Amino acid sequence: MAKYKIAVLPGDGVGKEVVEAAKIVLDALKLDAEYIYGDIGWEFWKHEGNALPERTIQLLKETDCCLFGAITSMPKEEAVAELDKELQDKGLIYFSPIVKMRQMFDLYVNLRPCKAYPGNPLNYREDIDIVVFRENTEDLYSGVEFHPVPDEVRQALDKHSPAMKKFAGAASSDMAISLRIITRKSAQRITRAAFEYAKKTGRKSVTLVEKPNVIRETSGLMLREARKIAKEYPGIAFWEANIDAMCMWLVKNPQDYSVLCTSNMFGDIVSDLAGQLVGGLGFAASANTGDKYGVFEPVHGSAPKYTGMYKVNPIATIFTSKLMLDWLGETEKATRIEQAVIKVLQEGKVRTYDLGGKATTLEVAEAIAEKL
Ligand code: IPM
Ligand code: MN
Numbered sequence: 001m002a003k004y005k006i007a008v009l010p011g012d013g014v015g016k017e018v019v020e021a022a023k024i025v026l027d028a029l030k031l032d033a034e035y036i037y038g039d040i041g042w043e044f045w046k047h048e049g050n051a052l053p054e055r056t057i058q059l060l061k062e063t064d065c066c067l068f069g070a071i072t073s074m075p076k077e078e079a080v081a082e083l084d085k086e087l088q089d090k091g092l093i094y095f096s097p098i099v100k101m102r103q104m105f106d107l108y109v110n111l112r113p114c115k116a117y118p119g120n121p122l123n124y125r126e127d128i129d130i131v132v133f134r135e136n137t138e139d140l141y142s143g144v145e146f147h148p149v150p151d152e153v154r155q156a157l158d159k160h161s162p163a164m165k166k167f168a169g170a171a172s173s174d175m176a177i178s179l180r181i182i183t184r185k186s187a188q189r190i191t192r193a194a195f196e197y198a199k200k201t202g203r204k205s206v207t208l209v210e211k212p213n214v215i216r217e218t219s220g221l222m223l224r225e226a227r228k229i230a231k232e233y234p235g236i237a238f239w240e241a242n243i244d245a246m247c248m249w250l251v252k253n254p255q256d257y258s259v260l261c262t263s264n265m266f267g268d269i270v271s272d273l274a275g276q277l278v279g280g281l282g283f284a285a286s287a288n289t290g291d292k293y294g295v296f297e298p299v300h301g302s303a304p305k306y307t308g309m310y311k312v313n314p315i316a317t318i319f320t321s322k323l324m325l326d327w328l329g330e331t332e333k334a335t336r337i338e339q340a341v342i343k344v345l346q347e348g349k350v351r352t353y354d355l356g357g358k359a360t361t362l363e364v365a366e367a368i369a370e371k372l
Helices: 014-028 042-048 054-061 076-081 097-104 151-160 162-167 184-201 218-230 243-252 264-276 315-328 331-347 361-371
Strands: 004-011 033-037 065-070 109-115 129-135 205-210 237-242 259-262 285-289 294-298
Touching: 004 014, 004 054, 014 065, 014 315, 014 361, 065 097, 065 315, 097 285, 097 294, 109 184, 109 264, 109 315, 129 184, 129 264, 184 205, 184 218, 184 259, 205 218, 205 243, 205 264, 218 237, 237 243, 243 264, 259 264, 285 315, 294 315, 315 331, 315 361, 331 361
Parallel strands: 004 033, 004 065, 065 294, 129 259, 205 237, 205 259
Antiparallel strands: 109 129, 109 285, 285 294
């Protein structure tokens, strides 16, 4: 029996291509793993009314971790219009499979490294080395939303919040509510994860990125819990920044920051910004991890316009495989991936279009595999 059982969910569009590329690298590393492919994505939404079928959830439950490519998604009405005829009037609602997986498996850490690798012509500066810790299960992603707003909800809000007065003239059908929910437990565990990582990797600072001056309760809770936890790590500087100012500083002085810790929505935004400073979507890798399971995915989407062209940069997914190996404890193999990517970048011969080259997705993967 292989040491690891890994679920592989290529998904839609270029997701299939980048996963194929990452697999070339994993095979070259001779990781002792059994790979089990599963169904996810738009095809299954269209024909089964479920982008994340029950059999796939079962597969995740039976494996150690998952390598995930990308999926196509669309807003509510467009999604329903794409369903097979017989599924159209069933009241099915499209949900994002990745958000569902994060919540279902309690993958509360979304780790997104943004590092300027030598030889990457897209680096904004050479000395950027940021890691985003994004809380991955709550906040505006909790899924507690109303439109129209039910009377009971409206009445309870009117009763408990004086701030509701300004909405008195709005009909409930002309109002939408998406709740930002943050629990103490989540605030604590994401902060602890960020500090533990900083400690383990010898990083000097953790910056809590929120907006407590305006969003007093949820951002306030994050900040208060983070301050308490920071005290347990005297060797690591604890900084506090507002999300808006952070975006500005990341453009101005990205080299000053190391670990950023934040809630779900801010983390989504700030990790795109930080990712773009070091090459953008072609490089952005991410790990969704909890105490028991991990789903590893590149940050980019399924890029329908490039589908079938084997054009996109597989490095994001290859770095994602590296994160998976780190999580599995295969540190030596993880480091070999990183070193091999650096060699290929520095040689500058085999590059995809985003780096000004003409190589295909799989040619880049093969070049990296050769350097292992
Ligand atoms: C990401 C993506 C997802 C998110 C989408 C696809 C639901 O943007 O992983 O950053 O918002 O988390
Ligand atoms: Mn995003």
